[in-house]
Amino acid sequence: MKLTHFGHACLLVETGARLLIDPGTMSDLDGVRDLDAVLVTHQHPDHLDISRLAALMSANEKASLVVDADTAATVEGLPAHVVVEPGDRLRFGERESEATVDVLGGLHAAVYGDVPGCLNVGYLVDEGAFFHPGDSFLVPPSDVDVLAVPVDGPWLKLAEAVDYVRAVDPRVAVPMHEGETTDPAKYCGMLTAFAPQTKRLVRGTSTDVRP
Numbered sequence: 001m002k003l004t005h006f007g008h009a010c011l012l013v014e015t016g017a018r019l020l021i022d023p024g025t026m027s028d029l030d031g032v033r034d035l036d037a038v039l040v041t042h043q044h045p046d047h048l049d050i051s052r053l054a055a056l057m058s059a060n061e062k063a064s065l066v067v068d069a070d071t072a073a074t075v076e077g078l079p080a081h082v083v084v085e086p087g088d089r090l091r092f093g094e095r096e097s098e099a100t101v102d103v104l105g106g107l108h109a110a111v112y113g114d115v116p117g118c119l120n121v122g123y124l125v126d127e128g129a130f131f132h133p134g135d136s137f138l139v140p141p142s143d144v145d146v147l148a149v150p151v152d153g154p155w156l157k158l159a160e161a162v163d164y165v166r167a168v169d170p171r172v173a174v175p176m177h178e179g180e181t182t183d184p185a186k187y188c189g190m191l192t193a194f195a196p197q198t199k200r201l202v203r204g205t206s207t208d209v210r211p
Helices: 050-058 069-075 158-168 184-194
Strands: 002-005 011-014 018-021 037-039 064-068 081-084 089-092 099-107 119-125 130-132 146-150 172-176
Touching: 002 172, 011 130, 018 119, 037 050, 050 069, 064 069, 064 089, 064 119, 069 081, 069 119, 146 158, 158 184, 172 184
Parallel strands: 018 037, 037 064, 064 081, 130 146, 146 172
Antiparallel strands: 002 011, 011 018, 089 099, 099 119, 119 130
16 A cells, blocks of 8 residues: 655545545645545545645546535535445445445544534545544544544644554554644654654655555
């Protein structure tokens, strides 16, 4: 499996199929091609850049657009999309290199006080090869090999990210959701100090994360 971090929460997962997760406003989307699916965890702009979505889908005509129920209203008028809920299983790619995606989750992590919440789904690829939780600390019901872990945001503190890695106990933890930090390397370094399986991806560079 190969991963490419395009900034913040946006990751390209290649397991035969090419799956792009959370193309948001802080992500580099120019030139991303040959996608089988674009998966959106929730409606917030840092995870879904509506202004660039139409162009992204136009450049990837065979790709399916997958969104949660809260996000569906924001993509009306764009290419046909699939609305998912926890418990759904999707398949993408050619039969000989097919990827399965299980939809997990429920709600976005509480931001602060009475700030309204929204739905948030996580995507478990190939029965645990990779998990993207969106803006949540959801622990999947089965083992995870590579976990994308948020490291910054108004709804979390770094100690919670450490606790999350320890709860899931993946072979590799990939930091993400760092787009608003002034020093992402520092955050990743602090996570590594407490979760040594942390592996920071070089933005825009494909990395093989197989055992």
